Amino acid sequence: MSHFILKRIFSALVGLLGVISLVFFLIHMIPGDPIDVMLGESALAADRESLRQGLGLHLPLYEQWWNYLTALVQADFGHSLFSGRPIVDLLLERIPITLHLSIVALAIAIIIALPLGLLAATRQHSIYDYGSMGFALFGMSIPNFWMGPLLILVGALWLGWFPVSGREGWNAVILPALTLGTAMAAILARMIRSSLLEILGEAFLRTARAKGLSSIHATIIHALPNALLPVLTLLGLQLGGLLGGAVITETVFAWPGLGLLMIEAIQQRDYPVVQAAVLCISMTYIVVNLLTDLLYAWLDPRINWQNPS
């Protein structure tokens, strides 16, 4: 078991290093000089040169890369070109705000998806099944930059129940979380359905029914926990979509999280901040996937430690 955990952690670290390097080199391949962005093109040559030296931009690329890595290890992301503030402070300010949105969205997704998936699987080929899966297909096809404005129109402008944007008041999170959660609920409901359908055909469920358990009892207590195991790993992978979608959703609702920070930084051509925001979100993704893998291995005793597929 410990061998598997070490191996998995090692591969996550390699992935992390790859992600950091990829973002670094991609940002540096982009045409344009960051010095121009900071000082304007009319700046004096001497000023430009001293700033270049100060930022270490005169060094060869691999040395800059190494310096960037060593700084990252010490949680030093550099400074914002725009505000001059340390990027770590910016990130620490924004992370809890995005986390708040993501957790509520995840909760909404599970609340919607669980009953839909259950209903669809236990009443296969019924009107409930087609209804749930139809909803799932719609949920997957509605882009969140359209769903968001629609929810604002109905929930905020017509009904007046929720604020239009920002995060004033406890209910401000509902509309953005609903936007973000629906797409995830759709995918989740489909996964729960197919996973449950597989389990429902197993012999141990026939035994459970034969010894007199009610169908509801057998499904909820015996089948569901088994069906949710594979869903768990896929949930980790789906989180990537959630995080990417959060960037758009935060923009729609002016929700001041990491995603909005990234979009603002893109508009201000503040590349160190863009780089840090991408890294921060990707790191979360990698860490969450590592944790779901470990959790899965812990929950499912059948998994083969030497060669987990």
Next chain:
Amino acid sequence: MMRFWFPLGILLTWGIMAIGSHILPLTPNTIDLTHILIGPNQSSWLGFDELGRSIADRLITGASTSFFVALSVVALGILIGGILGIASGYFSGWVDQIFVRIVDIMLAFPGLLLAIALAGALGPGIENVILALVIVGWVGYARLARGQVLALKHADHVIAAQAMGASPWRIMSKHLLPLITAPLIIEASFGIAGAIIAEAGLSFLGLGVQPPEASWGSMIRDGTRYMLVAPHLVLIPGLTLMAVVLAANLFGDWLRDWLDVKDQKLMK
């Protein structure tokens, strides 16, 4: 048969709109201040936007944008991903090991996030949108192609071809490629749905097509400001976008059933 004709009909309409936008005498960028925010009516079915431009014309021009981007992204993605994936799976060895590492790293990114960052860094414009989406998108096809080739390369007909002295190029193109086309085509159908949403999303963020050029995403973004007085500005492009995405997803589902490719194969 509804499962086939309904999505196909929508997709065909989309394609016809895209081609038609280059033939029809449209005026998507003509500003007419006497028509500002006029809703759908008898003389113009879809109404006018905040600058009095015809929404129908802009919708058709926007179809051309999304069609061009989606087809380019999927075609380039399959070409690059397919070639690299087949070669990597067939030759194996250390090149394959490195390839798998690169693919794993690319897949460790939330795709849309990387596309947003890339498009933001490359600057706006339709070519950069395509470039960003291809950089993010080729990996899926590569992984699929490699997985399929790994499963097929010890098949009898491949070994027979090798024994007869066929070159690796011939084996890959004549004996492996035809067998992995079906899963690639299914993946492409879902890829088109993803690319349409991604293009519209980037344009919504202001990172895609630049004004005054029309994209469904930027139409939605511009419309949100006038939502209370003129909801049709947001509703019309959004419904169109959703219909096309839904059609591409349904078509992919239908293709998968028709070509009888198991889900499990695609997941690998």
